[in-house]
Amino acid sequence: MKSRNKKECVAMLLAGGQGTRLGVLTHDVAKPAVPFGGKYRIIDFPLSNCINSGIDTIGVLTQYQPFELNQYIGNGQPWDLDRLSGGAYVLPPYVKGKEGEWYKGTANAIYQNINFIDRFNPEYVVVLSGDHIYKMDYDKMLAAHKAKGADCTIAVIGVTIEEASRFGIMNTDPDDRIFEFEEKPKQPKSTNASMGIYVFTWSVLRQYLIDDEADPKSQNDFGKNVIPKMLADGKKLYAYRFQGYWKDVGTISSLWEANMDLLNASSGLNLNDPSWKIYARNSAEPPHFAAGSAEIQNSIVSEGAMVLGSVKRSVVSHSAYIGLGAIIEDSVILPDAVIKAGAVVRHAIVAEGAVIGEGAKIGETQKAPVKGEWQIAVVGPGVKIAPSVVVAPAEMVKEDK
Amino acid sequence: MKSRNKKECVAMLLAGGQGTRLGVLTHDVAKPAVPFGGKYRIIDFPLSNCINSGIDTIGVLTQYQPFELNQYIGNGQPWDLDRLSGGAYVLPPYVKGKEGEWYKGTANAIYQNINFIDRFNPEYVVVLSGDHIYKMDYDKMLAAHKAKGADCTIAVIGVTIEEASRFGIMNTDPDDRIFEFEEKPKQPKSTNASMGIYVFTWSVLRQYLIDDEADPKSQNDFGKNVIPKMLADGKKLYAYRFQGYWKDVGTISSLWEANMDLLNASSGLNLNDPSWKIYARNSAEPPHFAAGSAEIQNSIVSEGAMVLGSVKRSVVSHSAYIGLGAIIEDSVILPDAVIKAGAVVRHAIVAEGAVIGEGAKIGETQKAPVKGEWQIAVVGPGVKIAPSVVVAPAEMVKEDK
């Protein structure tokens, strides 16, 4: 008689720390809960990729107050993760022994949850990051892992040789076996950048995690410790080449760029794909309304929004309000934000529930955009900007102003 | 526009510590996960009471490794708790600030989860214990709380004056307003014992928890600190009188007794009640089988069990096996336990997956039972007892023998 809880593959999603590089956007929420693309949150991408790849058991490792993610994920229904066994579990570091400790590094985060993984007795564990926007079939990567008889398979994406020194680079033999891993090399030998997506044979990883934890000198990090150790031991590590859109949205400018990529068919980021839907918790709002005074071009607008003003090259999220005569350009307006009449918002991110007063001016209101020199202003969640106040380009507003 | 996450009432289930009085039964699992009554676990009772009372948002506070409870509760489907918003959340003490800390007391456990409760913006919070067997409509208690305009309502059950000194006793005026609370009084003034079930007006409790936490002398316990403080402040505390079966199953003998109460219609514990079903995660087993050699009387037997021997006055849980010629009397056989041919089990609890070897003798094998003098032997989860080994009455076996 077989075990009734067994899963072939469990995914562990490293939802990261407080995401300090995203500033006010992650002041109250974990990075994966940051809104994206009008109706999504970042975590919708790995969760949707998992279920679309046939993986229905996911541990979400978060350092942060788990309540927001707990509530957003809920019973997992929006992602079809409300399964009889399995589903999505939020796993903050919990108290054990005397007190418990923060996740010291990526490897330690998985180490602290060995018992969770063992309950499903999986053969493979997929380790994912919580701050990337991409669509990927992990099942194909798993198939490659099995076909090679690998201990670890690492997804890589081709970057330019100039970019390569900003990434972890995998140097491989012609069969894609990794013989060397270099973290941000000055003289990169190849352009295979690690995407932070790993498939491990669980029995192998499990032992490495235990050994790594026992090593007082280790930083308990996959890239810095576990992968180099496995390479040194002659384990079979393979690169899995990914083609397609992939972007780390760990900074304000990359988050803004990824939103802009949605407006541009040639960016490669196409979410309107029935064969690979990205799911999100639905806000139960009526369709959006474009008033008689609205002007909207080259933009995306989501449900429940109300547009009376002008919107160009921008993302207007669900339940946002753009008042009469307001001008929104090259900006991302997050859910429930209110832009009052006559306000001007350019090159900015206006966070959830922020209120921009009448006639206020947010961000670059003069110059035309020059690629690579964008400076994105950010108005934090719930922040109220008084009428006619000016927020400078690249300014990050934490408090009412 | 109203808040879409609001819940009128949220339940917080104090799933307790490691339940040391239950010995080996709680060595690997939290007390609420201990099996009961052939197919249930203790936590099925408060969870089922909640959903039957219309409360669909429940925080389960456990000190212990959360994985087993996490997996048992899963998406909440067996209890109809797989709701679009709300559901059952396992909340272990998590790391915050520098390190995080154990729940110091019952009040501190709720205190540490104020953010969780606030997310649902409830008017009332029901605080429950995780080690009681009973059926109760919390909605009626909530209605009484509202009708009295109470700050706190405490469920009480009538006990005999002799028993009263073992309980927290509520002394009330004729309107059921509590004027005094005595913990285990030597000279009880009344027989209203607290059942450990509280309804609080959340805004009131929230402030008391914050004040209690700030008090370095407090033990952060509801019974010892919060309730006496509320009484001293003249807050409106009312007793809610409960009629019906209620039993604390925090000890081996009370757990055994509660199981035996299922066999006795006059005990008042009737689970076969279509209007108040107790739900449990289903084991997906075929019906149980009574072989040609089976003798079963005055017992309950659950799905997937296989009975070849003799079972009297006992509870045989799902997927248990009772071999040819084995004799089971006045005992509780937990799921997946195997009693091999010719073994004798009397006045015992045989835990999950334990194996009793051929001809072994467990528990009281001589004397007839005398009420009040039962001595229950316990064989721990997964423990293997070799053929013909004798386990004495009241012995607790932790390891193979």
Add this chain to the structure above:
Amino acid sequence: MNGVMGVIFASDNENKLNELTIHRTTASLPFCGRYRLIDFTLSNFVNSGITQIGIVTRSNYSSLMDHIRMGRDWDLNRKNGGLSVFPPFVLNSSREMYKGKIEAIYSIQGFIRRSPEEYVLLSNSNIAMNIDFDEVMAAHLAAKADVTMLVHKAKTTTSRRLVVETQDGEVKDLYISVTPSSEDKLLGLNVYLIKKDLLLSLVEHEYARGHVDFEKDILMKQLGSIKMHPYLVKHHAAIVDDVRTYYNESMKVLDPAVREELFYGDSIIYTKVKDSVPTLYKENACVKNSLIADGCEIDGLVENSILFRGVKVEKGAEVRNSIIMEDGKVMENGSVCYAITDKNVTVTAGRTISGYESYPVVIVKDKTV
């Protein structure tokens, strides 16, 4: 509202909706860009705590089954209660379709009887409103009524409507009107709250005598013998019973005040979640006074219109005063005016569809013009 169960009649008046209900019941008629009509009734029920719900179908109910699945999107996938869908047969094994509401109720009397609730809320599915049934119940109890019937103030038209005349807060007279009135009257919304036992005994009595029409054979006949209380719905309530009312009621939703009442009232209106992407406005988009669902791609002109999910309006195309249902496509320089195009209609490049405000043209499902 633990004591109330709901019964929804999925099909009513559908003859008059002709082309729009060829492939579906009234209940599953698309409405307001992303909803089906039944979403309003289901959501009002769920938001008022009514979770034991039977839906009686009549015919063409595949699209309804597909829409509601087992109610997961309304949180109705429950162990106790939840949704029960009844096929359109009189009694279980027969193949005869039920003829009127009395027969429909009679055919599911077992379900009604077995349910633990004391009260039944009966509702047609051709109503869009946002209402708290807790208040209806409170009014019912306060009035010590036997039946509470929901009414609103409106003018009669040529549609068949139940006119409710009251005196001292009680129903004095009931009759059917098919002639337009110049002033507002109290018109029935076909929603009734009644005790289960009373309902079943009335239905049994009339059914045994061959009667099938709930309004005529029960309500009108019982005038004076049972106490009927009219409950006035003050917020917007839309009744859809023919193509003209469908068009007019849809267009009313372009008014922000009406939308406020329909969508931001007591109930959250749920619908089947389709996980569409947000709508993309392209270079040449020009959209005015329109309600636009997710998943659209717009590169043309849209004015005073409602676009359902997944609609494409190409460059140079124009959509005016129209309703374009799911996956509709207006190709380059195509033009649609005063029209209702059903799901998946394509207007090829340069073609024009044009009706009149008083007589909007309807293009049936899957057609290419």
Add this chain to the structure above:
Amino acid sequence: MNGVMGVIFASDNENKLNELTIHRTTASLPFCGRYRLIDFTLSNFVNSGITQIGIVTRSNYSSLMDHIRMGRDWDLNRKNGGLSVFPPFVLNSSREMYKGKIEAIYSIQGFIRRSPEEYVLLSNSNIAMNIDFDEVMAAHLAAKADVTMLVHKAKTTTSRRLVVETQDGEVKDLYISVTPSSEDKLLGLNVYLIKKDLLLSLVEHEYARGHVDFEKDILMKQLGSIKMHPYLVKHHAAIVDDVRTYYNESMKVLDPAVREELFYGDSIIYTKVKDSVPTLYKENACVKNSLIADGCEIDGLVENSILFRGVKVEKGAEVRNSIIMEDGKVMENGSVCYAITDKNVTVTAGRTISGYESYPVVIVKDKTV
């Protein structure tokens, strides 16, 4: 098995099950104390990763709808795929019931075509077995077959069975047998794996010519033109097609070896969870060689029998060689022998029901004897 969708025919052969299928389809026939026949096929599908499943009903399908709800108990409440139940009409708006499997498949061709899967598994619902369809697919690919048909070794009886004659591992001949054989033959289990495109083109071709019988008009006709591979099911497989086989196949499950193969094989067999309490044995209980579901109360004698959920056997009552379905009641000193009592049958005090092994008596639902 992401590339395979399933189609289950809920009704087949039900004429011969007479009293047992008056109120239900074959698919929802109670079996083995807590299951319905369709549980086995559904569970095998789900356990093999087949989650896009269409069920074609024919009539009396209320009990089936009630049983499967939206598939939550089988983990089939999914956004993509999951369960689709098709009403018994030919095409959408007609009221004609489909006549044979070809017509049934033709009537849901849209659903089959739209599903993203490449293969279709067709199955009747009158089969109880435990099988891993991954292995069937592997065999299908290895054999480069066009159709793989599941077969088992058994003797023919007077039941209508498809006999499969093979040569070199391929199907050589197919014919229907209704006469008992003395030796084992390969008999078809009415489960077929076939590419979607091939299935649809065969069905379209035959349906256009008025043919409706899948076995006769497609399989037998295509012998020699398409490659048919027999897949031998070695574990226990029960086919229920009349009252006698229902009784015999039920009794076989009292054998622990058969139970092992049916319930502890590759698939977990799921069913609708009813949250019954465990069974209570009272003072005078004496139960031998019987399969007892949860929720029973036994104070009498039960021998060589199967009790479904919620059955009561009172003091002095005797149940022998019988099948007592849900909520049956044998009152004091009542006696039941060689009988099948349908749901909610009461045998009043002192009454006796007795049939013969070769001809078990059937008591219809809700009867009091």
